[in-house]
Amino acid sequence: MFAAKLLGWLLLGVVRLLTGAQARWVGCPPKAEQRIYFANHQSHIDLVMIWAALPEELRSITRPIAARDYWAGTPWKRWITTEVFHAIYVERGGAPDPNAATEQGAPPPDPLAPLQPLIDALESGDSIIIFPEGTRGHTGEPQKFKSGLYTLAQMFPDAVLVPAWIDNVQRVMPKGEVVPVPILCSVTFGVPIRVEPGEERRPFLDRARDAVIALRSV
Amino acid sequence: MNAWLRSLSPTEQVALLFLAVFGLLAAVSTFTLVMGFRERRNPQRDAAWQEDLAHVRGLLRTTWIMVVVFWIAWALGEGFATVLFALIGFFALREFITLSPTRRGDHRSLILAFFVVLPIQFVLVGTARFDLFTVFIPVYVFFAIPVAAALANDPSHFLERNAKLQWGIMVCVYGLSHVPALLLLSFPNYEGKSAFLVFFLVAVVQTCGLVQHVAARKLQRPAFAPNVSRSFEWRSWGVGMAVASVVGALMSFITPFKFGQALAMALIASVAGSMGHLVMKAGKRDRGIPNWGQRGVGVTGANGLLDRVDALCFAAPIFFHSVRWYFGV
Numbered sequence: 001m002f003a004a005k006l007l008g009w010l011l012l013g014v015v016r017l018l019t020g021a022q023a024r025w026v027g028c029p030p031k032a033e034q035r036i037y038f039a040n041h042q043s044h045i046d047l048v049m050i051w052a053a054l055p056e057e058l059r060s061i062t063r064p065i066a067a068r069d070y071w072a073g074t075p076w077k078r079w080i081t082t083e084v085f086h087a088i089y090v091e092r093g094g095a096p097d098p099n100a101a102t103e104q105g106a107p108p109p110d111p112l113a114p115l116q117p118l119i120d121a122l123e124s125g126d127s128i129i130i131f132p133e134g135t136r137g138h139t140g141e142p143q144k145f146k147s148g149l150y151t152l153a154q155m156f157p158d159a160v161l162v163p164a165w166i167d168n169v170q171r172v173m174p175k176g177e178v179v180p181v182p183i184l185c186s187v188t189f190g191v192p193i194r195v196e197p198g199e200e201r202r203p204f205l206d207r208a209r210d211a212v213i214a215l216r217s218v
Numbered sequence: 219m220n221a222w223l224r225s226l227s228p229t230e231q232v233a234l235l236f237l238a239v240f241g242l243l244a245a246v247s248t249f250t251l252v253m254g255f256r257e258r259r260n261p262q263r264d265a266a267w268q269e270d271l272a273h274v275r276g277l278l279r280t281t282w283i284m285v286v287v288f289w290i291a292w293a294l295g296e297g298f299a300t301v302l303f304a305l306i307g308f309f310a311l312r313e314f315i316t317l318s319p320t321r322r323g324d325h326r327s328l329i330l331a332f333f334v335v336l337p338i339q340f341v342l343v344g345t346a347r348f349d350l351f352t353v354f355i356p357v358y359v360f361f362a363i364p365v366a367a368a369l370a371n372d373p374s375h376f377l378e379r380n381a382k383l384q385w386g387i388m389v390c391v392y393g394l395s396h397v398p399a400l401l402l403l404s405f406p407n408y409e410g411k412s413a414f415l416v417f418f419l420v421a422v423v424q425t426c427g428l429v430q431h432v433a434a435r436k437l438q439r440p441a442f443a444p445n446v447s448r449s450f451e452w453r454s455w456g457v458g459m460a461v462a463s464v465v466g467a468l469m470s471f472i473t474p475f476k477f478g479q480a481l482a483m484a485l486i487a488s489v490a491g492s493m494g495h496l497v498m499k500a501g502k503r504d505r506g507i508p509n510w511g512q513r514g515v516g517v518t519g520a521n522g523l524l525d526r527v528d529a530l531c532f533a534a535p536i537f538f539h540s541v542r543w544y545f546g547v
Contacts (some may be wrong), residue, residue, distance in 0.1 A: 020312075174322045181328040182308065184316040 004083035015052040019185040023053035026218050027191030030055050039164035040142045041131035046166050053187040063121050064129040065090045088117045122156050145205040153195045163190040165215035188215040228410035236289050292413050300398040304340040311390035313524045317505050318382045323372030327363050335359050336391050343395045346402045355392045393531030396538040403547050405474040414472040422466045423533045426488035430458030446500045462488040487537045494532020
């Protein structure tokens, strides 16, 4: 759609002017293979940052996730999220932890339901960008990762798992502010990780979180 | 030759100046390109030689970009030049703020700095309101910024945070806004030739920096203030001052100054520029980074613009006011 394309260009210009939107591919090159990018989450505009940092060719085949309660608030936000960012809506909070359910012996309340939109996107061959913390952190230190990443990694063993660190975004637009301040931000992409044979859910998620945090000081 | 030069209109003279600079740059670039093919017999020497050459190429690239930018700015007129320097100021301030830690409470002050102070300052320059633009930042803004910060209800490191922001504005906005202001100074019998004044300032400040850098490498003397700068020492500084002043004096024919005046003005500009560079170095050391740009802390994505313009930021206001005061324009 023409309007969406135009707005995309405009937005890209604004984001670059304000933040530089620099991508640093330190662990892997930008490549058109199916990937699951997982990044730290500090601000709603993380989504915009990582979208802007990706090269043009990858942007069209990579779909970020967007929290429905924020990004579907108004028709305008809904339009920009679906048409410009090609985002996938998810409910905030992520998947319920299936470990907790099985320990109690009760059947899990369909753990895949919240992930279904992501599964659809991956099945159709797109790459996705997820924020496994689920909610935005306050401290700068990423919170514990939710289990969705592990589930997706097991369902799609061929998708490459790329950790990413989004730097400085919380300074551009802290919670509660509307006008962004020009501060340079960057997205650092690290060495892909994979689920080792027989690796449990929690150790893998902790390892994934460490991989993201390690990129902060590269 | 001289008579012919005088017979040209100011526009033609400036165009000729750019032609000369472009010609010189093209010659130097061709020379380095050819030298790149040369292979030294001693492989160790060869590696060092190639590294030096790469350094020179980097410098040349920046110089090319700067000259092209200046040329475009001049070709499109004073209004465009003002916008151009406003953009440079914006990017420089962005770099400065990125590398100075700010807190949530600074958000409103930062918005004020970027989206109110910077545009107003450059509009004042563009409309040649010299009296107001000289005092706008030191008087009004330095009062408004702490007010905005105090209203944010966050007292921790209050003075430090405000000092940082005020310094950023002073260097990146106030300093740089004096470069386009030079274009609007009107000397008698010098209409349309103010571009020469900007060229004079930039050339002198850059020469001073370059000569000082080379002299420090050749002389290999112990640094005077090693905690701040590992290369600064008085002798190479003196060499830089001397060479830059003489270069400035030799360029007196393109300025409204006489030989001695040009020498003095060049000296003032290079002292301010080199000292400003030293001051910004101290700031960088405080932040624990060698450069404002990429090599130090890649994670911010800063591109080192501030490293290039910091000397100019300090030299421009001092040069501008010295000229205005002495010549009464």
